[in-house]
Amino acid sequence: MPLYDHIPYSHPLDVLRRFMPSPLKTLIKFEEGIILVETNDSSLLLPLGYLDSETASAISPAFHWKLLRDEDVLGKPAGATILMAGSLLVANMGPACLAGMDLERKELLAFIGGEVDPQDYQIRVFPVLSGLTQFAMGKKPAIGIPFPDEVAGANA
């Protein structure tokens, strides 16, 4: 897959950057599921295992990730604060990484800042995105997100 040159994005009516283009799309294998990943930066796909085209054409994805490189945001990701509220899981690592997992819609939406380098991404950000997805798949996350049973027990 060719690397994508970042194109500066600004739109006076889209201050939230909802409509930042994400032209790269690929299917990846994650745990036992298949995820459709949509992004504007191929370096965000590097930790992922691609499917061969024959397999990809035969499978419909169970999840959708939209990962946007947000070049204008400076700084490194902090430790994640996870908020779980009904169907929504939010991971805040500061402006350098904001992610939300919609459990009902099976969608992970994330902004990743311009100064998050490959090492930051692999060590700090990707484990959080993976953990949110494992949780959504009903698996015990590899990182410190309590599994639903543990959460219920903790609140009892």
Add this chain to the structure above:
Amino acid sequence: MFPFRATVNPVVTRFHNFGPGTLPFRAELSLAGVRCLLSTDSKEILSCVSHWFSTVRYPYPSGQPISMDVLVDSSIHRDASAKAHFRGLRHLVFATFGIEEVFAFDLLRRRVVGAISPRTASDSSFWNTQLLPIMVGVMGTTVGVVPLHSACLDRDGKGLLIAGLSGAGKSTLSVALAQREFSLVSDDWTYVSKDGNKDSLIASGLSVPVKLLPDAVEHFAELKACTPKESLNGELAFEVDATKVFRSQVKSISRPHWLIFLERDDKPGCDFIPYDPVDARAFYERSAELLPEELPEAAATRSEIIRMVTSGKCFRVRSGELPQTTAEAIDRFCNGA
């Protein structure tokens, strides 16, 4: 019963579960027609927002409420120097205040969740001039309350909406009008909703401070005693209470009656030119925030409200005069219209 909290590892430092029963303090707020069901574990937050308790505010609440769950964590630090940061994707909007304080807005489920520091929890200015206006701006359209980038003034129950490009002088003119016979509803963002099932509209403001650029001191001597500061969008501006600084009357609601589009002109004089409602509608549609395809009802509601706002008489006001002179001309115009 308190929210589950854990410090788990260096990648995930905090986990908060907003499960049932975890936030014991509750209140119903009414903000510019938006009903907000607030749940929190902080009495300080309730104290800060008591101005908006629905028993004492807006008489025309909308149907669907928005739920807002806010948790205070003493391990979260406030970074008062950091600017607010906003991003959105599809139906989710994120707002961070510094590194550790965050709010997430789910526009599909009309739900807001946030985790903040104790200092922010007890900061009345944060709630009343930042977070709650942001909440109404982000979520309002999903419950039929449409933010319009317009000032609004009221005279005898009739609302004067003032639209115009940024820099046209809406806020300055609003203050000049509020020094005459008009009451100030809003100098910047006005929230418009239908009055129940009636074919009429309610325009609301949020009683936030009036924001004036530093050069406004040339027109209002009252500002000489004030100091401009950096506002939420990074601009240097005066943010002042119009009732205290200008002794203006303030109202929370009005009914849209006049609509003018303010344009600066190099030539002296103040002209009122009829404006085709189709063009007025196009102006509002063109300047409205892009909405995601996940929210078709919100987009339709906004278009309907814009159609209703622009269905009456609209005028372009081209003025090369001082704000006070323009206000005097508008005052006369409204007397005769």
